[in-house]
Amino acid sequence: MASDDRDNWESPLQFVLACVSYAVGLGNVWRFPYLCQMHGGGGFLIPYLVMLLLEGVPLFYLELAIGQKMRLGSIGAWTAISPYLGGLGLASVVTSMYLCLYYNIINAWSFWYLFHSFQSVLPWAACPVNSNRTGPIEECEKATSTQYFFYRETLNISPSIEKSGGIHTGQALCFLLAWVITYLFIIRGVKSTGKVVYFTATFPYVVLLIYLIRGMTLHGALNGVKYMFTPKMEELANPTTWINAATQIFFSLGLGFGSLIAFASYNQYHNNFERQAIIVSLINSGTSIFASIVTFAVYGFKATINYENCLDRTRILLLNSFNLAEDSIILNNVFEMIEKLNTTFPEQFAELSNKLEDCNLENELSTSQTHHLNLGISILRLLWITQAVEGTGLAFIVYSEAIKNMPLSQLWSVLYFFMLLMLGMGSMLGNITAITTPLRDFRFLSHVSNEALNGFVCVLCLLLGLGFTTRSGNYWFTMFNDYGATFSLLLIVLFEVITVSYIYGIKRFEKDIEDMLGHRPNWFWKIMWGGISPLLLIGLFLFYVINYIQGGTPTYQAWNKDLGKSEQTEYPLFGQAFIGLLLVSSVSCIPLTALYIFCQRRKHAQRQKQQRTVNTVAA
Amino acid sequence: MLGRIVFFLCLPSVLAAQLCKPNAAEGFKVRLSIKTALGDKAYEWNRNQRFLFQAAIAFAMSHHLELEFNVSNILVCDETPRVSFWFVVTSPGDPSRLVGKESVELAVRESRSRINNILLLNDATLEFVGVLPTLTAPVKPATPSWLIVFGVVIGMVGAGIVFLLVSTVVQKKRKKNEVAEEEDDDEEAQMKRTAGNEGIYNTSFSEYDRNTQM
Numbered sequence: 158m159a160s161d162d163r164d165n166w167e168s169p170l171q172f173v174l175a176c177v178s179y180a181v182g183l184g185n186v187w188r189f190p191y192l193c194q195m196h197g198g199g200g201f202l203i204p205y206l207v208m209l210l211l212e213g214v215p216l217f218y219l220e221l222a223i224g225q226k227m228r229l230g231s232i233g234a235w236t237a238i239s240p241y242l243g244g245l246g247l248a249s250v251v252t253s254m255y256l257c258l259y260y261n262i263i264n265a266w267s268f269w270y271l272f273h274s275f276q277s278v279l280p281w282a283a284c285p286v287n288s289n290r291t292g293p294i295e296e297c298e299k300a301t302s303t304q305y306f307f308y309r310e311t312l313n314i315s316p317s318i319e320k321s322g323g324i325h326t327g328q329a330l331c332f333l334l335a336w337v338i339t340y341l342f343i344i345r346g347v348k349s350t351g352k353v354v355y356f357t358a359t360f361p362y363v364v365l366l367i368y369l370i371r372g373m374t375l376h377g378a379l380n381g382v383k384y385m386f387t388p389k390m391e392e393l394a395n396p397t398t399w400i401n402a403a404t405q406i407f408f409s410l411g412l413g414f415g416s417l418i419a420f421a422s423y424n425q426y427h428n429n430f431e432r433q434a435i436i437v438s439l440i441n442s443g444t445s446i447f448a449s450i451v452t453f454a455v456y457g458f459k460a461t462i463n464y465e466n467c468l469d470r471t472r473i474l475l476l477n478s479f480n481l482a483e484d485s486i487i488l489n490n491v492f493e494m495i496e497k498l499n500t501t502f503p504e505q506f507a508e509l510s511n512k513l514e515d516c517n518l519e520n521e522l523s524t525s526q527t528h529h530l531n532l533g534i535s536i537l538r539l540l541w542i543t544q545a546v547e548g549t550g551l552a553f554i555v556y557s558e559a560i561k562n563m564p565l566s567q568l569w570s571v572l573y574f575f576m577l578l579m580l581g582m583g584s585m586l587g588n589i590t591a592i593t594t595p596l597r598d599f600r601f602l603s604h605v606s607n608e609a610l611n612g613f614v615c616v617l618c619l620l621l622g623l624g625f626t627t628r629s630g631n632y633w634f635t636m637f638n639d640y641g642a643t644f645s646l647l648l649i650v651l652f653e654v655i656t657v658s659y660i661y662g663i664k665r666f667e668k669d670i671e672d673m674l675g676h677r678p679n680w681f682w683k684i685m686w687g688g689i690s691p692l693l694l695i696g697l698f699l700f701y702v703i704n705y706i707q708g709g710t711p712t713y714q715a716w717n718k719d720l721g722k723s724e725q726t727e728y729p730l731f732g733q734a735f736i737g738l739l740l741v742s743s744v745s746c747i748p749l750t751a752l753y754i755f756c757q758r759r760k761h762a763q764r765q766k767q768q769r770t771v772n773t774v775a776a
Numbered sequence: 777m778l779g780r781i782v783f784f785l786c787l788p789s790v791l792a793a794q795l796c797k798p799n800a801a802e803g804f805k806v807r808l809s810i811k812t813a814l815g816d817k818a819y820e821w822n823r824n825q826r827f828l829f830q831a832a833i834a835f836a837m838s839h840h841l842e843l844e845f846n847v848s849n850i851l852v853c854d855e856t857p858r859v860s861f862w863f864v865v866t867s868p869g870d871p872s873r874l875v876g877k878e879s880v881e882l883a884v885r886e887s888r889s890r891i892n893n894i895l896l897l898n899d900a901t902l903e904f905v906g907v908l909p910t911l912t913a914p915v916k917p918a919t920p921s922w923l924i925v926f927g928v929v930i931g932m933v934g935a936g937i938v939f940l941l942v943s944t945v946v947q948k949k950r951k952k953n954e955v956a957e958e959e960d961d962d963e964e965a966q967m968k969r970t971a972g973n974e975g976i977y978n979t980s981f982s983e984y985d986r987n988t989q990m
Binding site: 484 | 807856858908910911922925929933934937941
């Protein structure tokens with residue numbers, strides 16, 4: 158048992174806010190709306206809520222119970238449950254370490270965008286002028302100004318992961334700032350974190366509400382919201398929908414990192430975590446749904462603007478080719494005029510046909526990732542819908558594109574990126590606490606002060622994470638994001654559930670909960686822990702493995718500056734080796750630790766036997 | 777005699793018609809989008825507005841080549857309802873000779889913003905087809921503005937951290953002093969007690985009588 162002078166949250170509210178702050182992150186704001194729209198709008202809520210019930214809340218409850226009972230970080234808690242399973246905690250710490258290394262880069266980007274919003278014209282609103290001032294820079298023209306700002310000015314991205322380039326100083330400075338602020342937030346452990354979460358947990362909701370009001374009044378916003386809420390029920394028959402829902406719930410709640418165990422370990426022994434678990438899970442899902450309404454309003458606005466720009470370009474093309482008066486074609490009668498001109502001047506119209514774009518609002522809305530592809534310097538443009546491209550960077554590109562069209566865009570930009578910062582920082586608090594809490598539990602570190610230990614962890618992560626600020630850093634970031642935590646977390650949580658249900662025993666676990674709460678858990682929880690959740694997790698795990706094997710060589714999206722778009726490229730050998738290392742390193746902690754403890758015990762038992770024989774001989 | 781006079785009078789306009797034609801070698805196509813630029817305040821394109829355009833081009837040519845160009849040196853033809861037309865520039869010395877395309881282009885580029893302002897239009901709404909726009913150079917401040925905001929934020933955060941660390945150290949020192957003082961106090965109190973006590977005080981022989989005197 159941990160010592161009695163363990164730090165505590167000042168009130169249960171701080172604990173709840175800390176959990177909310179940790180769970181509610183960028184995924185709620187951009188990944189859930191993306192999944193929602195990909196899997197048939199409103200209909201996606203059904204598999205989402207079902208998975209929340211079957212998998213999300215029971216596993217959340219489980220982790221909080223363990224943390225609050227053991228009053229130790231993840232390593233100590235699992236070692237207390239069964240000495241052979243200390244590796245489970247160690248695997249959590251290693252995974253959290255990977256997460257800490259790359260997650261703060263997102264905060265660095267948020268800072269970069271936030272600081273660049275304090276200008277009279279947003280830098281991503283227009284392409285910068287080229288060196289002889291005759292037009293915009295070529296790369297920017299081929300892509301869009303928002304993409305150019307992200308890939309060239311924010312990241313200065315290299316053409317592939319092999320070419321690492323130097324460190325981007327602006328990025329590195331923002332990264333440093335992100336870590337300095339993280340340190341400030343955790344400097345005294347729970348005492349500091351507890352105060353910070355009042356702000357990081359609540360401020361994003363204020364911004365979301367403001368955006369909701371602004372978003373609903375934007376031109377064309379209702380197109381987006383209508384699109385989202387028209388359910389396409391046939392998507393429910395697609396197994397990918399259910400798998401994506403399960404994965405989203407799982408990762409959104411932040412299970413398996415050890416953060417929840419760490420947070421709960423600072424609770425009072427009789428804290429009612431059952432109610433808090435349900436509340437936090439519901440808040441997390443509610444926030445996803447709320448954020449997706451806002452997001453779809455903004456997407457609707459962006460799609461409508463793009464559609465109207467397309468119509469306008471067509472109108473000008475017609476006016477210029479047929480030398481008609483300016484007011485003869487307006488946006489509303491573009492399509493009629495196309496018909497009329499086609500019949501009146503068929504030969505002239507035929508010449509135009511390859512330059513005419515197909516303007517379609519549905520196409521603009523159907524995925525949020527629409528790229529304008531400029532082939533050469535002619536006015537030939539195609540609206541191209543890319544399905545496969547997704548990544549955290551897209552959240553920045555898509556939103557900044559929508560914001561630049563709003564009136565008073567600097568204000569909206571500042572609000573939005575500050576909200577992203579709060580979301581990201583809140584999640585970082587949990588990630589870092591997952592590392593410092595188990596470290597603090599080790600006896601040989603107990604004389605080191607809180608400030609020094611936290612500072613050491615922050616500096617270490619800062620130095621190791623500088624690699625992500627190089628010109629190829631975004632490719633490494635994507636690798637860590639895709640492989641660093643996904644696979645190992647599933648295994649970790651699967652082991653957790655099986656350990657508690659079968660190795661520790663549901664009966665003992667029940668009694669512990671009764672000890673803490675005063676009542677035993679419902680039959681519902683027991684069925685979930687014993688049966689449904691492990692089965693779901695095994696299913697998800699198998700799906701990931703099959704997907705990984707079937708997918709062939711892992712690929713990433715490399716930015717091609719000459720074409721102004723991303724291309725799928727295979728990882729080089731060292732990249733694939735590193736992926737393997739990432740996957741294996743955290744998961745292997747479990748069997749390796751078990752083996753180590755087993756060997757230690759055998760040695761210890763042998764020595765004891767020797768001593769006893771010596772004693773009997775002596776006696 | 778009369779016929780010759782009429783011939784010579786008609787010659788310039790005939791020449792003009794021959795010099796200025798669509799897709800002329802030394803000519804430029806111009807496209808105006810007045811309604812897009814000015815909306816309700818759009819002016820009607822008529823002879824006077826055309827005269828203003830010719831004057832603006834004449835100004836640009838004079839400014840660039842430092843010769844005296846007149847409005848009559850700018851020939852406009854093939855006007856369409858779009859408001860687009862072709863124009864050519866004739867040399868002031870010899871009205872039958874056209875000024876080269878490159879000179880005209882350079883002149884227009886040099887005075888482009890002036891011409892735009894005269895006609896209340898901009899680079900996008902007053903198009904010289906084939907002439908690249910001259911965009912204004914971006915204004916670069918000495919220190920990029922983002923760096924200033926960054927400096928302020930990191931300064932404040934750094935100050936916060938230093939303050940918290942110093943206060944922790946000060947608190948610890950104070951606690952150490954307090955504990956040291958307490959220990960000293962404890963010892964003194966203990967010593968006093970051991971020095972003062974020679975045994976347990978027996979109250980049976982005290983003067984104090986719990987029972988009241990009858």
